[in-house]
Amino acid sequence: xxxxxxxxxxxxxxxxxxxxxxxxxxxxxxxxxxxxxxxxxxxxxxxxxxxxxxxxxxxxxxxxxxxxxxxxxxxxxxxxxxxxxxxxxxxxxxxxxxxxxxxxxxxxxxxxxxxxxxxxxxxxxxxxxxxxxxxxxxxxxxxxxxxxxxxxxxxxxxxxxxxxxxxxxxxxxxxxxxxxxxxxxxxxxxxxxxxxxxxxxxxxxxxxxxxxxxxxxxxxxxxxxxxxxxxxxxxxxxxxxxxxxxxxxxxxxxxxxxxxxxxxxxxxxxxxxxxxxxxxxxxxxxxxxxxxxxxxxxxxxxxxxxx
Amino acid sequence: xxxxxxxxxxxxxxxxxxxxxxxxxxxxxxxxxxxxxxxxxxxxxxxxxxxxxxxxxxxxxxxxxxxxxxxxxxxxxxxxxxxxxxxxxxxxxxxxxxxxxxxxxxxxxxxxxxxxxxxxxxxxxxxxxxxxxxxxxxxxxxxxxxxxxxxxxxxxxxxxxxxxxxxxxxxxxxxxxxxxxxxxxxxxxxxxxxxxxxxxxxxxxxxxxxxxxxxxxxxxxxxxxxxxxxxxxxxxxxxxxxxxxxxxxxxxxxxxxxxxxxxxxxxxxxxxxxxxxxxxxxxxxxxxxxxxxxxxxxxxxxxxxxxxxxxxxxxxxxxxxxxxxxxxxxxxxxxxxxxxxxxxxxxxxxxxxxxxxxxxxxxxxxxxxxxxxxxxxxxxxxxxxxxxxxxxxxxxxxxxxxxxxxxxxxxxxxxxxxxxxxxxxxxxxxxxxxxxxxxxxxxxxxxxxxxxxxxxxxxxxxxxxxxxxxxxxxxxxxxxxxxxxxxxxxxxxxxxxxxxxxxxxxxxxxxxxxxxxxxxxxxxxxxxxxxxxxxxxxxxxx
Numbered sequence: 001x002x003x004x005x006x007x008x009x010x011x012x013x014x015x016x017x018x019x020x021x022x023x024x025x026x027x028x029x030x031x032x033x034x035x036x037x038x039x040x041x042x043x044x045x046x047x048x049x050x051x052x053x054x055x056x057x058x059x060x061x062x063x064x065x066x067x068x069x070x071x072x073x074x075x076x077x078x079x080x081x082x083x084x085x086x087x088x089x090x091x092x093x094x095x096x097x098x099x100x101x102x103x104x105x106x107x108x109x110x111x112x113x114x115x116x117x118x119x120x121x122x123x124x125x126x127x128x129x130x131x132x133x134x135x136x137x138x139x140x141x142x143x144x145x146x147x148x149x150x151x152x153x154x155x156x157x158x159x160x161x162x163x164x165x166x167x168x169x170x171x172x173x174x175x176x177x178x179x180x181x182x183x184x185x186x187x188x189x190x191x192x193x194x195x196x197x198x199x200x201x202x203x204x205x206x207x208x209x210x211x212x213x214x215x216x217x218x219x220x221x222x223x224x225x226x227x228x229x230x231x232x233x234x235x236x237x238x239x240x241x242x243x244x245x246x247x248x249x250x251x252x253x254x255x256x257x258x259x260x261x262x263x264x265x266x267x268x269x270x271x272x273x274x275x276x277x278x279x280x281x282x283x284x285x286x287x288x289x290x291x292x293x294x295x296x297x298x299x300x301x302x303x304x305x306x307x
Numbered sequence: 308x309x310x311x312x313x314x315x316x317x318x319x320x321x322x323x324x325x326x327x328x329x330x331x332x333x334x335x336x337x338x339x340x341x342x343x344x345x346x347x348x349x350x351x352x353x354x355x356x357x358x359x360x361x362x363x364x365x366x367x368x369x370x371x372x373x374x375x376x377x378x379x380x381x382x383x384x385x386x387x388x389x390x391x392x393x394x395x396x397x398x399x400x401x402x403x404x405x406x407x408x409x410x411x412x413x414x415x416x417x418x419x420x421x422x423x424x425x426x427x428x429x430x431x432x433x434x435x436x437x438x439x440x441x442x443x444x445x446x447x448x449x450x451x452x453x454x455x456x457x458x459x460x461x462x463x464x465x466x467x468x469x470x471x472x473x474x475x476x477x478x479x480x481x482x483x484x485x486x487x488x489x490x491x492x493x494x495x496x497x498x499x500x501x502x503x504x505x506x507x508x509x510x511x512x513x514x515x516x517x518x519x520x521x522x523x524x525x526x527x528x529x530x531x532x533x534x535x536x537x538x539x540x541x542x543x544x545x546x547x548x549x550x551x552x553x554x555x556x557x558x559x560x561x562x563x564x565x566x567x568x569x570x571x572x573x574x575x576x577x578x579x580x581x582x583x584x585x586x587x588x589x590x591x592x593x594x595x596x597x598x599x600x601x602x603x604x605x606x607x608x609x610x611x612x613x614x615x616x617x618x619x620x621x622x623x624x625x626x627x628x629x630x631x632x633x634x635x636x637x638x639x640x641x642x643x644x645x646x647x648x649x650x651x652x653x654x655x656x657x658x659x660x661x662x663x664x665x666x667x668x669x670x671x672x673x674x675x676x677x678x679x680x681x682x683x684x685x686x687x688x689x690x691x692x693x694x695x696x697x698x699x700x701x702x703x704x705x706x707x708x709x710x711x712x713x714x715x716x717x718x719x720x721x722x723x724x725x726x727x728x729x730x731x732x733x734x735x736x737x738x739x740x741x742x743x744x745x746x747x748x749x750x751x752x753x754x755x756x757x758x759x760x761x762x763x764x765x766x767x768x769x770x771x772x773x774x775x776x777x778x779x780x781x782x783x784x785x786x787x788x789x790x791x792x793x794x795x796x797x798x799x800x801x802x803x804x805x806x807x808x809x810x811x812x813x814x815x816x817x818x819x820x821x822x823x824x825x826x827x828x829x830x831x832x833x834x835x836x837x838x839x840x841x842x843x844x845x846x847x848x849x
Contacts, residue, residue, distance in 0.1 A: 032733025035442065038750075040740060040770045044460045045444040052440035083358040084514045085532065093532055152565055156572045164569035165560060167534050253561040258534035262561070266354075271733055 001299075004307040005292065012288040017067070019284045020277055024063055027273055034080035034271040053078060066277070076281075077274030081267070087278035090263055095282065098259035100170050101251065102244040105182035109244075110237060113187040114230070117194025121229075122221065124199060132191060139188030147181040148254030165256040178251045186240050193236055198229045227301045234301060238294035242286050335551070335828065335845055343826060343846040346553040350577040351566040355533045355559050359514045361499035362434040365442045368557070370496045375538050375555060375841045376521040377499035380408050380427070380478070381490055383838045385831035387658065387756055389490055393422055393500070393522070394478070403485040408493075410476040415543040416502055417526045424472035426500035426522075432458075432465035433506075434497050446497045449754075450489065453481040485790065491755055494838060524550050524842035533559050538841070551845035567822065576824040576846075582705045585644040585820050594825040598645030599832040600656035603752035603817035604761060605649070607698070607713070609810060612742040612775035616696055619745065623686040624694065625809035630679035631720045632713060633672050637814055641708050644820035649813035651802045652765070653758045656816065656835040660758045663799045665806040676720050683721050695724040700748035701735040709814070710748070739773050747773060749811065756836055758798045759788055765801075765810060776810035 035041060035049055050056040054065060069075045076087035085093075113136075120132035142150070155177060156164035168174050201207060202225060210220045252262030260279060267275035299305045333342050356369035361377050364370055380394040394408040414422035433439055435447040435458045444459045453469025469481035482489065492498065502513075502520045509518045516527045524546065525538035539554045540547065558575065560566040566578040580588060580596065588596040609619040618624045634648035647655060651662035667675060688694040698714065700706040710727050717723040725746070730738060739747045751771075753760040763769055766785050767777035781801055788797045805811070819837060823830055828845040831837070 030733070031737040036733050036736045036740075037442075038736065039445075041442060042445050042448065042459075042770070044456075045440075045442065048437040048440040048444065048459070048461070049442060051437070081357060082355060082532070083363050084360065084511070090532070149562075149565060149568070152568050156574075157568050160572065164572055164574055165565065166558065167531065252533065254565050256534055256558065256560050258531055258559075262533055269732065 001296075001307045005296075008288075008292050008295075012285070012292075015288065016281060016284040020067075020281060021063065023277055023280045024066070024273075025059070027268075027271070027276060028059060030271065032271060034273060036271070053080065066274075070281075076278040079267075079272055079275050081270045081272040081275070087274045090275055091260065091278055091282060094258060094260035094263050097167055097170070097257055098248075098261060099245055101175060101178045101182065101257060101259065102248075104175060104179045105186070106237075106241055106244050108179055109183040109186035109190055109240070110233075112183075113190025114194050114233065116187070116191040117233075118198055118221075118229070120191065120195045121198030121202065129195075132195065136188040136191040136195075139184040140192075141188075143185050143250075144181045144248060145250045145254070147184055148177075148250055151177045151181055152254065165254070167257050174255075174257075178255045178257055181254070182244060182248050182251050186244070189236065190233060194229065194233050197232050198225065201225045201229045204228075231298070231301045234294060234297050238290050239287075242283070242290050245286060333848070335847075336549070338828070340828060340845075341848040342551065343848045346551055346846050347556065348552050348554070348577075348827065348841060348844055348846065349556040349558060349575050351560045351570070351575050351579070352557045353559075353561060353563075353579075356536070356557075359519070359527060359530075359536075361496045361501060362430060362439060362443065363441050364496055371839070372527075372536060372538065372557060373496040373499065374523070374838065375525040376519070376523045376527055377496070377501075378414070378523045378544075379495070379499045380410075380493040382840065383494050383834060383836070385829065385834055385843065387831075387834040387836055387838065389494070392494075393427075394493075397490060403487050403489075404482045406480040406482075406489055407473070408478040408480070410478060411545060412476055413545045414522060415545065416520050416522045417541045417543050418502075418505075418520045419543055420502070420504075420520075421475070422500060422522045423475040424478040425475070426503065427478050427498075428468075428470050428472050429503045429506075430499060430501040431470050432468050433501060435459055435468055436465040437461045441497075443497045446495065450492050450498070451482045451484050451486050453483050455483070488755065488757065495755075524840070525555065535559065544842075546842070550842040552841045555841040570822050570824075576827050577830075578822050580644060580820040580822055582708075583641060583643050588822060592822070595822050596820075597823050597830075597832065598818045598820045600647065600654065600835060601752070601817040601819045601837065602654055602656055602756060602760075602835040603750060604652060604654055605709075605750045605814045605817065606652070606748075607746050607812045607814065608749045608774040609746060609776075609812075610742055610744050610774050611777075611810065614742045615774070616745050618686075618688070618694055618696065621686045622808055623682040624688070625812075627679040627682040627686070627721060628717060628723070629809045629812045630667060630670075630675040630682070631716055632812060632814065633716055634814060635672070636716075637709055637712060641705070641712060642815065642818075644818050646815045646818045649815050650806070652805055652811060652813055653761045653798065653802065654753075654816035654835075657753070657758050657761075658756045658835075660795055660798050662758075662802050665803070667806065679721060683723075688721075688723070690722055693722055693724050695726065696745035697726045697728055698746040698748075699728045699730060699735065699738060699744045701732045702729045706748055713814075742773070742775060749773065752817070753836065758794070759785065762788075762798065762801050765805065774810055776808075778804060778808065778810075780804065 035046060054062060078086045079090060116132040120129040123129050152164050155162040162173050162176055166174055207220060207225060210224050249261035249265045251257055252259045264279045335342055352368045354368060356372055357366045358364045358369055359372055359376060361373050364373050378392045380392055381389050382392040384390045393410050393414045395411050396409055398407045410424055416422060434441055435444060435455055447455045448459060454463050454467045457463040458465050458468055471479045473479050500522060505520045506513050512518055516530050519527050524541055524544045526541045528539045529537035536557050563579055563581045569575055570578040585596060609625055611619060638646045638648050650665045650668035653662045655662055700710045707729060714725040714727055717725055738744055751761060751764060764771045765776050765781060767782050781804055784797050784801050788794045791797055826847045826849055828847050829843055831839050
């Protein structure tokens with residue numbers, strides 16, 4: 001298994017490099033550059049700026065320098081848009097924020113979602129099932145860009161209980177709304193997947209055998225049905241984990257949290273090349289690691305899988 | 308008994324005196340309004356600022372912060388008129404090519420060092436230097452400082468720039484051409500001083516709150532990117548005792564509706580009103596919803612270059628399309644924030660010039676529509692030969708609404724078939740800048756409060772002339788205006804030519820449409836450039 005992990009990590013390096021190369025060229029082929037503006041710069045001013053940031057070099061050279069700076073100095077380059085900061089600063093400031101509300105949202109979504117799903121499956125076709133299913137559907141029908149404004153209207157304007165946005169170092173009252181807004185739609189999905197998976201498992205032969213043996217329902221559910229039920233849930237949770245960790249642009253926009261999601265989108269719009277590439281690498285690395293962890297988790301959930 | 312009376316009297320006097328001091332502290336020295344205990348001004352900004360380095364900052368949001376942190380030679384008052392800043396006054400040579408600014412001797416940096424003429428020299432050389440590569444190098448060129456162009460082009464060292472510190476409190480500026488409005492240009496952030504020692508010690512990190520040293524009424528105390536930045540009173544500022552606001556907080560809130568909600572919840576003192584919501588808010592909050600003219604225009608430009616459509620080279624087609632635009636519908640039903648309808652390129656709010664009435668502005672919309680139909684028919688377009696063209700705008704809810712309404716007006720009234728295309732901002736700029744369009748949205752906010760900041764856009768040689776409109780007479784008049792003592796007849800003639808030839812369709816002029824907490828005092832609504840200073844504001848006790 002250790003050799004499997006090492007193999008996977010070794011493959012990850014060229015994968016991420018390919019990702020960077022693809023992103024780099026896509027970015028440069030998009031019309032307009034970081035210094036295209038409503039007020040076109042005089043050519044000599046533009047030349048000065050391009051010389052300062054090395055944008056006057058051929059593309060292959062820019063890409064090469066970029067890799068060299070990363071490997072030798074761990075320097076991800078400057079931001080063209082936010083001139084007081086570089087990419088390392090931007091990630092160091094934004095990622096912990098995204099990580100905080102992202103992991104809380106992930107925990108909330110998985111715990112509540114799985115619990116709802118299991119409750120619904122066990123009490124199949126009872127009010128609890130209907131309740132869980134409708135809650136799941138409602139949560140899914142309210143994506144976070146709708147949840148955001150609704151939450152702010154309710155908790156900030158009408159009830160006056162919570163601040164309407166900001167981060168303030170991650171104090172709890174600033175966390176509640178972002179976490180709810182980000183987690184609900186995943187919660188709905190997780191509940192739905194868990195419920196249908198559990199229903200399928202509960203109807204399978206080995207559960208019938210367990211029942212025939214006279215095992216108590218509690219033991220059947222927790223000891224025998226749980227692991228196979230969670231297998232499809234885990235494969236769904238992997239990508240969700242990456243997604244919520246790297247920040248949500250909606251949360252950042254509606255709650256002014258200052259996370260990375262907003263920086264990612266705005267760097268694409270303003271052609272802030274190095275910021276875009278830096279966050280892409282972070283996304284890529286996280287995806288690789290989480291996929292690996294998900295694969296390793298499979299082995300625990302399903303004894304048939306061996307590495 | 309006597310003694311007792313004396314004591315009571317002195318106690319009484321004493322407490323009266325105390326109350327007097329307390330009262331004096333809590334009222335505004337000029338207006339006498341009671342002042343709030345908490346003098347914090349919190350406002351919403353759309354986006355994170357680009358920088359707080361005066362020579363580097365390139366966006367309005369950043370410039371607003373820089374204007375509080377640093378102080379240049381001159382400031383603007385609530386009407387936009389020039390008042391002393393670090394300079395108390397200036398002398399100008401007869402040929403208006405040499406200015407000598409006299410600096411006050413009590414101006415200090417926030418670390419206690421005196422502000423000297425050398426700090427300005429350092430900053431201006433810095434702004435021009437190819438090494439810093441500031442996007443605002445163009446502004447140094449615009450200031451016409453001696454050798455500025457050569458320095459920007461890298462042909463001369465920055466030390467050759469036409470600015471010298473005669474002594475610590477005298478700054479001499481030499482220009483390459485006469486400029487009567489040069490002092491006005493010193494209210495711009497690019498010209499603010501920079502603390503040489505600090506810049507050299509910390510390099511690019513000097514603007515971080517823990518390193519920054521500034522000479523304005525405030526210092527930067529906190530910066531959480533994409534969340535907030537906080538500036539607090541600079542105790543070293545020469546006019547600190549007349550400054551009332553203690554703390555100004557800029558909160559980054561990307562979504563304007565969320566910002567409005569947070570304003571309603573009392574978290575903000577100022578926010579922008581989303582398009583179309585002003586009438587409702589004015590009704591519900593008459594004290595807080597405010598609208599005032601701004602120095603910006605909104606227009607559509609015809610591509611008259613070789614790549615443009617043949618039809619737009621016919622002046623009758625351009626006139627017809629302009630006439631058929633019912634500007635009232637756009638200003639009252641879409642924007643609805645008190646924006647004036649535009650019939651001239653220059654906004655009426657501009658200083659020193661009243662744009663003329665045009666023939667169109669005096670017609671009724673029905674007459675305009677009739678004339679438009681007539682003109683288009685004369686040009687040879689009709690039901691069998693409908694005029695079609697592409698119109699482009701950048702992706703934005705409000706631009707989209709206006710584009711749809713325009714296209715419908717033209718379709719219904721004239722049978723014209725416009726094809727709408729929206730583009731992401733940078734793609735739009737590239738497309739428009741390369742004349743790869745038929746009709747394109749445009750907007751411009753004045754760099755300074757003078758009509759040429761708008762009219763220069765239509766100079767044949769201007770880099771901003773996206774439609775490549777060219778009229779030798781306009782070019783000639785624009786040059787004449789630079790040295791004319793009375794510019795009104797010149798600008799009037801240009802506007803009349805534009806009204807006749809219609810290189811652009813002016814749609815409306817901007818209004819500043821804000822929700823402003825009624826306890827904010829002295830917001831400069833009459834400053835059309837909206838150059839505001841926190842030090843001039845105050846919060847009234849509720």
